[in-house]
Every structure is written in C-alpha cells, then in structure tokens.
Amino acid sequence: MGDQEKLVIMVTHGPEEPELATIPFAMAGAAVASDVDVVMGFQGDGCLLVKKGVAETVTAPEFAPLGGLLESIVELGGQLLVCSPCVKSRGLSEDDLVEGTEIVAAARFVAEITSATNSLVY
Amino acid sequence: MTTILNETDLSTLTAAKIVDARGAACPGPLLEAKKAMGGISVGDVLELWSSDSQTKNDVAAWAGKVGHEFLGVASTDGYERVFVRRAK
Numbered sequence: 029m030g031d032q033e034k035l036v037i038m039v040t041h042g043p044e045e046p047e048l049a050t051i052p053f054a055m056a057g058a059a060v061a062s063d064v065d066v067v068m069g070f071q072g073d074g075c076l077l078v079k080k081g082v083a084e085t086v087t088a089p090e091f092a093p094l095g096g097l098l099e100s101i102v103e104l105g106g107q108l109l110v111c112s113p114c115v116k117s118r119g120l121s122e123d124d125l126v127e128g129t130e131i132v133a134a135a136r137f138v139a140e141i142t143s144a145t146n147s148l149v150y
Numbered sequence: 151m152t153t154i155l156n157e158t159d160l161s162t163l164t165a166a167k168i169v170d171a172r173g174a175a176c177p178g179p180l181l182e183a184k185k186a187m188g189g190i191s192v193g194d195v196l197e198l199w200s201s202d203s204q205t206k207n208d209v210a211a212w213a214g215k216v217g218h219e220f221l222g223v224a225s226t227d228g229y230e231r232v233f234v235r236r237a238k
Binding site for chain 1: 176181215
C-alpha cells in the first residue's frame with residue numbers, strides 16, 4: 029500500500045431508508061474533499077441508489093440531498109462499484125446505472141477492501 | 151495548520167473567492183469549499199458562508215487534514231463566515 033489513503037464504503041440500504049442511504053454518501057463526500065481515495069460499493073438494495081434517476085429522489089432530513097452528493101463524489105474522483113448478482117436480481121443492466129458505475133463480483137470488493145486504509149459498512 | 155484570527159483581523163482579509171453555501175446541509179458546505187479551493191492560488195483566502203453551525207468545525211478539521219490554514223470564523227446575522235487560506 030502506498031501513502032495515499034483509501035476508504036471503501038459499502039452501502040446496503042436503498043431509497044426506502046433515506047437516512048441510512050445518505051450517511052455513506054455524506055462520509056464519502058467528506059472523504060473525497062479530504063483527498064482520500066474513495067470506493068463506494070453497492071450491495072443489496074443499496075444498488076438501487078445508483079440506478080439512473082433514483083438518487084435525485086432521496087433526501088434525508090438535515091442532510092444534503094443524495095443526488096447532489098453523488099454528483100460531487102463522482103466529480104471529485106470517487107469510484108462506484110455495484111454487486112453483479114444484486115443488479116441482476118433486480119432486473120437491472122449497466123445501461124440502467126449512473127454513468128461510471130462498474131458492475132463487479134465479490135473478489136473485486138475483497139481486493140478493494142483489503143487494499144484500503146479503512147472500510148465502512150452501512 | 152490553524153491560525154485563529156479575531157473578528158477584527160478577519161475583517162481585514164480580502165478573500166480571493168467567496169462561496170455562499172447558506173442553506174446547504176452537511177457535507178455540502180465542505181464540498182463547496184473543496185471545489186472552490188481548486189480555483190484560487192496558494193496563499194489566497196477562501197471565505198465560505200454557511201448557515202450550518204457545524205461547518206466551522208468541519209472545515210477546521212478538513213483544513214488540518216489536507217494542509218490548508220484555518221483562519222477562523224466571523225458570525226454574521228443568521229450565518230457564519232469561515233476563512234481558510236490555501237496552503238498547498
């Protein structure tokens with residue numbers, strides 16, 4: 029591992045739980061602002077948050093709207109990885125996802141987490 | 151680095167850029183500060199306006215981590231003006 033810090037943030041809650049869906053984006057936003065490499069991993073209902081048009085519909089009280097956070101995280105270099113079986117089981121394909129989202133399998137998540145400075149699971 | 155100036159000293163600063171993040175919730179003001187910092191020169195001062203009372207603490211922690219100089223905060227009617235000098 030080099031000197032560059034990396035944070036992996038796993039997201040498992042979807043738009044039905046706005047606060048638990050938004051907190052990982054708030055953390056990711058603060059991390060990219062702090063020059064920390066950020067990888068967000070979406071599993072379970074969390075993968076619905078990177079379906080096109082969904083993030084813009086999620087706002088938790090007293091938090092920045094999720095859509096704007098997602099946009100800023102990507103703008104500042106954050107990576108978005110989504111679980112392949114989770115996407116397939118929800119009838120989604122790459123075309124349905126926010127641009128730049130990468131569909132990956134378990135070993136990629138393991139590689140990202142084990143090479144990170146730290147990881148958070150929501 | 152943190153160099154806390156009093157409000158009189160802060161009032162003498164000329165900001166290279168003012169970011170109005172009033173109304174934005176956590177971590178919106180911080181993200182706005184991050185984006186704006188890239189648009190000013192090393193040594194210049196960024197002034198961030200926020201109505202979120204935690205922004206000054208968030209920005210102070212952020213500046214300390216990334217290596218900018220947190221200069222202080224001035225209270226204004228209904229919001230705070232947070233000053234940071236770009237140091238790298």
